[in-house]
Amino acid sequence: MKLLVSSAPHITGKDSTASLMRDLIIAMVPAMAASVFFFGVQTLILTAVSVLACVAFEYLYEKMLKKPITVGDLSAAVTGILLAFNCPPTLPLWTVVVGAFFAIIIVKQLFGGLGYNFANPAIVARIILGLGYTGLMTSWTFPATVSGDAVASATPLAVYAAGGTVNYLDMFVGSTGGVLGETSALALLLGFVYLVVRKVISPTIPVTYVATVAVLAVVLGVDPVVYVLGGGLLLGAIFMATDYVTSPYTEKGKIIFGIGLGVITVMIRRFGSMTEGVSYAILLMNLVVPYINKATRQKPLGAPKAVKEAK
Template sequence: MANKLIVTAAPHITSADSTQKIMQRVCIALVPTLIASVFIFGINSLILTAITVAACVFFEWGYCKMVGREVPIADFSAVVTGLLLAFNLPASLPWWMAIVGAFIAIVIVKQLFGGMGYNFANPAIVARIALAVGFASRMASYPKPENGIDALASATPLAVFDQLGSSEYVTLLLGNHGGVLGETCAITILIGGIYLIATKVISPVIPVTYLATVAVLSLVAGRDPIVQLLSGGLMLGAFFMATDYVTSPTTNKGKIIFGLGLGIITCAIRFLGTMNEGVSFAILLMNLLVPYIEVNTRQDKLGIAKVKKGGAAK
């Protein structure tokens, strides 16, 4: 029997994982934090999350139907965007503002740029920044936790804990304090991040590099590194938003550069600026630099001769 050589286009390595399965795992990883937010802020946080998820799914379905594009809501990417958007909002935010954020994330950032795989930045991050600019007072209004301290009802969580220091490590870890839904319980975010790494949904390179950079720069600046790591949405950003497949580098070298940039920008905003929170802006700025990082860190194609400046290929 003659051997047959079948030549096909790349990629030649396939995987049983699909976009739907990956997004479902991300949803599972976010469930512990959702439960913690409900415990801390009450049922309103669950309602807010349900609204953002439903709005994201609706806007994705409606836009694709309007332009005659295949409706991709079964891949759960809109659900993940809705969850992440909710985790960047305070529980007291009016529901219609959350719907505006969902519109910005799905229609403006994702679908207008071509849909899944073509967005220039993390949709939930851009929506969060847009809401913070457009509705600054409501986005900075943190509700009093049902099971927490009173100090954070009117102040930025990171600012308060940066002053309180080590006495509040347990509070930061367990989450009985105020803030947006996704920065209230560091331990649940950490559990979810470890789950994503264990199931190979994300690589540990970006979150580890990001967190390590923040820790080192905090020590250099004379700040408490544990407070900086456990507050301000850093854990959520490191594990769930900076690792977005579309808007993060694909090479290990690029991921290290990406993580370093995130840490430097975050600390620069926190320590040198007037804002206590720098995670969202750091991720957005580094998302914009990803194409340049990819070009300068990508692996050379095998079998292609390198061309030296001023000379021929060898």
């Protein structure tokens, strides 16, 4: 009789890395559909190229270095969709391939692959593309507006920063200028509800992030609705700031992380020279996650109250 002798436990839960990533992809479908609806089928092509490039870079890198092939865990595909979501609909396809290279090879694989990246790969790629191809990354196309208002000449945040008026309904539905995944708050919120119901993410980071932005906007006398709906906040808060690898472990840590994101975002938007601040906020907060983790540990059952580390 040949029996397998292994360490307990002998059963495991249903969720796997791939199933979580699949849920993330499903949660991004509404935003994807909204982008096709508002900007046309070119957004679908851009997303497909981005996903293919990310998966291909991961596969080639791992093949070359004779590492186990991990494209099956779908994390590269998620990065691909997120990267495309952070690009304007008219971006030339080769540009997104450059972004995919930075996201997968530089940020993810060179740091050890899934689980070891110090920052969200799609965020860093967006920032690099924004710096390297500023013109391409900020040329917006404009869908027909739901409200029938005059066609805007920039993203709602830019319009608002320049003193223009924006329509709340357009921002909520998504008929505004912007990167392809960020415009429809409605579609993003659908994804958010799905992720929370499926327990893929904890709502803590998105809620504290958005709440902080709204509160600070009120305090600083700017329109909180525009700040919440008018830019990349919801996309960032729901899909990028909640990235497991680069967000804190505990609920306490997640609250601090969310508040930090909100503060940095508002500071950049209100006092910086840029109209958008979500990507930089996430990148900066990603970098301090190890410190947040250390400072926000749970108190184990029966352990003495928070003993300071003896030095």
